[in-house]
Amino acid sequence: MWNNPAFALVGIGSYLAVSIVLPTLLGRFLDARYETDPALTLLGLLLGLAAGLYGAYRQLRDFLRRANPPSNGRGS
Amino acid sequence: MRTWLIVGGVVLLMIVGFVFFQGPSPPIIVAPEVVFHWGGLNVTNTMFTSWIVVGLLVLIAVIAGPRMSVVPSGFSGVVEAALSAFFDMAENVVGERNARKFFPLVATIFFFILLSNYIGLLPMNNIVGRPEPGVGDKQAVLQQASFAGIDFAYIPLNPTEVDTGAGDQILLPEGVEAHGAESGHGEAIERTTDGTFSGIIAPFFRSVMTDVNAPLAIAIFSFVFVEFWGFQALGFGYLKKFFNFGAILRLRPSGLIDVFVGILELMSEFIRMVSFTFRLFGNVFAGEVLLLMMSFLVPFVLVVVFYGLELFVGLIQAFVFAMLTLVFAQMAVTVHGDDHQEEETGAAH
Numbered sequence: 001m002w003n004n005p006a007f008a009l010v011g012i013g014s015y016l017a018v019s020i021v022l023p024t025l026l027g028r029f030l031d032a033r034y035e036t037d038p039a040l041t042l043l044g045l046l047l048g049l050a051a052g053l054y055g056a057y058r059q060l061r062d063f064l065r066r067a068n069p070p071s072n073g074r075g076s
Numbered sequence: 077m078r079t080w081l082i083v084g085g086v087v088l089l090m091i092v093g094f095v096f097f098q099g100p101s102p103p104i105i106v107a108p109e110v111v112f113h114w115g116g117l118n119v120t121n122t123m124f125t126s127w128i129v130v131g132l133l134v135l136i137a138v139i140a141g142p143r144m145s146v147v148p149s150g151f152s153g154v155v156e157a158a159l160s161a162f163f164d165m166a167e168n169v170v171g172e173r174n175a176r177k178f179f180p181l182v183a184t185i186f187f188f189i190l191l192s193n194y195i196g197l198l199p200m201n202n203i204v205g206r207p208e209p210g211v212g213d214k215q216a217v218l219q220q221a222s223f224a225g226i227d228f229a230y231i232p233l234n235p236t237e238v239d240t241g242a243g244d245q246i247l248l249p250e251g252v253e254a255h256g257a258e259s260g261h262g263e264a265i266e267r268t269t270d271g272t273f274s275g276i277i278a279p280f281f282r283s284v285m286t287d288v289n290a291p292l293a294i295a296i297f298s299f300v301f302v303e304f305w306g307f308q309a310l311g312f313g314y315l316k317k318f319f320n321f322g323a324i325l326r327l328r329p330s331g332l333i334d335v336f337v338g339i340l341e342l343m344s345e346f347i348r349m350v351s352f353t354f355r356l357f358g359n360v361f362a363g364e365v366l367l368l369m370m371s372f373l374v375p376f377v378l379v380v381v382f383y384g385l386e387l388f389v390g391l392i393q394a395f396v397f398a399m400l401t402l403v404f405a406q407m408a409v410t411v412h413g414d415d416h417q418e419e420e421t422g423a424a425h
Contacts, residue, residue, distance in 0.1 A: 005169075008403045010396050011351060018351040019344065047343065054337065055344040062407065 005066045012059050016052045023048035086377050093375035100216040100237040102202075102368045106361070108287040109278035111206065121205070121279055122287035129192045129284060162186060169399070170406045178405050181301050185294055186398035189285065193360060193390030196283020197383065202368065204230050205279035215274040229277050285360035285393075288353065295352035298401040299345070306408035314408070318342040348404065352397065359393050 027044025031037040108120035140155040148156045162183055167175040207220055207229035219232040284290050306314040316322075320338045324331025363386045371379040 007399060008169075011348075011355070011400045014351045014355045015344075015347065018354060019347040022347060022350055023343070047339075050336075051340045051343040051347060054340045055347070058344075062403075 005063055008066075009059060009063055012056050015059070016056050019052035019055060020045070020048040023051070089376045090374055090378055093377070094373070097233075097375045099231070099372050099375070101372055102216075103276050104365055104368070105276075106288075108282060109206070109208070111278065111280055120287065121282040122284050122290060125195065125201075125281050126192060126284040126290060128281075129188065129195055132191060132195075133187060159183065166402055169402055174406060174409065177305070178402055181298070182398045182402050182405075185298065185401060186394050189294070189356065189394035189397055190391060192284035192290075193394060194387070196285065196360065196364065197367075197386055197390065198281075201281045201283055202277070202279045202364075204228050204281075205277035207273055207275060208278045209275045216276070217272050217274050218277060220273055228280070229273070231277070232272075283360060283364055285356055286364050288357045291353045291356040292349075294356075294397070295349045298352065298397075298404075299349045302401070302405050302408050303345075305405050309409035310411065318345075352400070356393050356397055359389055363389050 023044035024041060025044075027041040030040045030044075034040070108122040110118045111121045111124055112119050136155060140152040143150070143152040144156060145152070163175065163179055166179055166182060169175075170178060205228060207218065207227070215237065216231075217236050218229050220227065220229045222228070303314075318338045318341050320334040321331070323334050363382075367379060367382055367386060370382050
């Protein structure tokens, strides 16, 4: 069980959650500070969504590459 | 027949506990309490417990270290078995050369979190502590005692609740200054003489990872080491992952995507740190709240099930933290695999 390469994916859930919530909250904080509501909140949300999707995709890609040896992993 | 007797006894014990021994619900306090002052430093209970954990780890190393031999035996054999099992696991994930480099940090993280989680499950936590005034209408009545010159409070066997009346009165033990008054509660203080008081306990010991600073500190360590190993392996080429201006300087429009991906990579390094922190903190803190609540709802037997669960969670979270650090370190030291470099990185695996 411990040596399963899928174990590297346990962090993917909390990564996705934090990557969306954190930039959004940061944007909200900056909005309140510089009175640019709601531009920075939206920017943070979009960046967070992009970072979450991209990071999750990368972790999944690394896992797939490790699970399927590169000889037949051309489709990744 | 015997099985049914045991089952019946357990159910009876649970019912008796639920009906007769149900205590007041424990306060859930996120911030760690200050136990004592040492110089200018406010020592909180989580810090104090983490010193104990570090001391235990050092003690184990001092005892087992010099006795390591070719033919392991006894205590040092156990330590060696645990370490080598973990090393084999790391070797499986990142290969021998990298495993030798990453192992000291990763194993330290693993054993520190594991030991602090397990010490956090010992019954000494959250039971004995400094008496503190509580807030609110309903307050638990706790017992106060003194041992070797240290005043402390503990939860009596059959704790009761007292209605302090509209939240304007708190009962304080003798010799305890009213913190409530100076922090703006403005409540009248009434002292009791029979050793009981109403309020809360600021425990001396508390599970280390229930303080959000502790997982954050380890996450920062893990982050710093991962970046350091990245630089060590790739030099300044490591930064190419984050600031990829090569294509856009050649005025290719696809370079914009490279720049954007670089920003996402940079963000993900920091998000990873926060996600590390909240995963560990959330799991351990939720576990502690669960244990407290279960033991106050159904005082006997049932909580044992959740203790088993928490033993498992403590191991899993320690392992997850260590393993993800290992995986991210491995990601940092391998050459960043763009699509045209896939063969190269594929061969490195």
